[in-house]
Amino acid sequence: LFSIPCRDCHDAAAASGDREAFGAADTRFHGSLYVASKHRRLGDLWNQYEPILATLLQETVHVNTDLVESAADHDRLLGLIASGDVDAAVLELHDHLRRSADTMIATFSDGPSAS
Secondary structure, eight states: OOOOTTHHHHHHHHHHTOHHHHHHHHHHHHHHHHHHHTOHHHHHHHHHHHHHHHHHHHHHTTSSOOHHHHHHHHHHHHHHHHHTOHHHHHHHHHHHHHHHHHHHHHHHOSSOOOO
């Protein structure tokens, strides 16, 4: 269906535990999805916000994140996209985004929130 050129470096960085390389590959991975979508507006939004998102992605890899599991999450999402199962891909994407948001909140939180 489409090729994600940075998958090998993404998986290799995860396997070796190289968090810096994984963060850089993660940014390229996300950007390549927008390129593959051929959706001009999404691509424009990614280009506009990439520096901010790259910083967020680079910081979140230093949290208690299992890099191999994170790479597997991306592979699972790509598999669902390639399979054409739109409903399953959307559900997986929503779950991935929720987990990512939770990680970002934990990374940048000043401490436990008051309930």
